[in-house]
Amino acid sequence: MLAKFIDNAREDSLTAAVFSHLLHLPCEVFWQILSQACYTKSLPENPGEPQIIHPWPKWNPDGTETNNTYVEPDVFICFASFDLIIEAKRGDNDMQDPKQWKRELIAYTNEYGKDKREVRMLALGGIHSEKENDEKLPPFKSFDCTVHKCRWSTVLLECQRLKIKYDEKNKTNPTSRASADVRILDDLIALFATHGFVVLR
Numbered sequence: 001m002l003a004k005f006i007d008n009a010r011e012d013s014l015t016a017a018v019f020s021h022l023l024h025l026p027c028e029v030f031w032q033i034l035s036q037a038c039y040t041k042s043l044p045e046n047p048g049e050p051q052i053i054h055p056w057p058k059w060n061p062d063g064t065e066t067n068n069t070y071v072e073p074d075v076f077i078c079f080a081s082f083d084l085i086i087e088a089k090r091g092d093n094d095m096q097d098p099k100q101w102k103r104e105l106i107a108y109t110n111e112y113g114k115d116k117r118e119v120r121m122l123a124l125g126g127i128h129s130e131k132e133n134d135e136k137l138p139p140f141k142s143f144d145c146t147v148h149k150c151r152w153s154t155v156l157l158e159c160q161r162l163k164i165k166y167d168e169k170n171k172t173n174p175t176s177r178a179s180a181d182v183r184i185l186d187d188l189i190a191l192f193a194t195h196g197f198v199v200l201r
Contacts, residue, residue, distance in 0.1 A: 012056070012074070013195070014088075014090060014152070014191075014195045015055075015074050015075065015088045016055070017191040017194075017195070018152075018155065018188065018191060018192070019055070019075055019086075021184055021187055021188045021191065022034070022188070023050075023053065024184050025181055025184055025185075026177075026181075027046075027047075027048065027049050027050065028046055029162070029181060031046060031047060032158075032162070033155060033158045033159060033162060034122070034150070034155070036158045037150040037151075037154040037155040037157070037158045038122070038148045038149060038150040038154075039127075039133070039148075039149050039150060039154075040133060040134045040148060040149075042134055042146070042148070043120070043148055044081065044082070047079035047080065047081060047082065047084075048079055048080040048081070049079075049080070050077050050078065050079055051078045051079065051080065052076070052077065052078035053075070053076075053077050053078075054075070054076040054077075055074070055075050055076075056072055056073075056074060056075075057072065057073065057076050057111075058070035058071075058072055059071045059072070059073075059104075059107035059108065059110060059111050060107060060110035060111060061103075061107055061110075062106075062110050063106045063110070064103040064106050064107060066103065067103060067107070070107075071103050071104055071106075071107035073085045073086060073087050073104045074086050074087055074088040074124075075088070081118065082117060082118035082119065082120055083108070083112065083117050083118070083119045083120070084119075084120050084121070084122060085104055085105075085108060085119065085120070085121045085122070085145075086121070086122045086124060087100065087101065087104060087121060087122070087123055087124065088124040088125055089123075089124070089125035089126030090125065091125060091126060093126065093127065093128070095125065095126030096123045096125075096126035096127060096128070096149075098135070098137075098147075101121055101123070101135075101137055101145075101147055102137055102138070102140075104121070105119070105121070105137050105140055105143065105145050106140055108143075109140060109141050109143055113141055113143070116142075119143055119145050120145060120146050120147075120148065121137075121145055121146070121147045121148070122147075122148050122149075122150070123147050123148070123149045123150075124149075124150055124151075124152065124155070125151060125152050127149050127150070127151050133149075134146050134147060134148055134149070135147040135149075152192070152197060153197060153198075156188075156189065156192045156197050156199070157200070159185050159188045159189055159192075160185075160189060160199070160200065162181075162185060163182055163185040163186065163189065166178045166181055166182045166185070167182060170182065
């Protein structure tokens with residue numbers, strides 16, 4: 001689903017591979033994996049079905065000072081009750097930049113500022129330590145934005161945990177839905193391995 005949006009396969013293939021498969025899962029399952037992978041637990045329990053999914057949007061850079069042509073987060077998802085900006089880094093350590101988060105919030109307000117919706121951000125990968133707290137960006141045009149943090153490795157771990165749970169469930173009460181979800185999770189785990197992430201046994 002996201003693969004056709006890739007401009008730089010080396011940089012973006014992990015994001016495309018993981019999110020295109022995550023988004024094939026039921027929303028509550030996809031969200032469970034993402035929220036459980038975060039280092040803090042202040043995300044909403046169930047945001048409902050995504051209304052807009054926009055990979056690598058190109059937003060108006062007015063007011064960002066450093067971007068001249070556009071600002072490009074990795075994924076933008078509009079849920080019923082809030083908007084989510086995802087900034088993903090290929091590695092798992094020391095790559096996230098709060099200045100980039102701020103630019104993305106500014107560009108978001110250029111595009112969606114009239115809607116006055118709640119906006120959150122997910123910093124995926126590039127995390128400095130394993131005990132990462134949420135961060136609050138400085139308010140901009142009355143928009144507050146909480147940045148939640150997780151690593152690719154924690155997303156992988158949640159995929160593995162969920163697969164084990166579904167495998168056990170299928171032994172006693174097999175369903176076509178659970179079997180389909182296991183196949184998607186199998187593909188996700190294999191894709192992580194292809195991108196160099198260690199799959200725990």
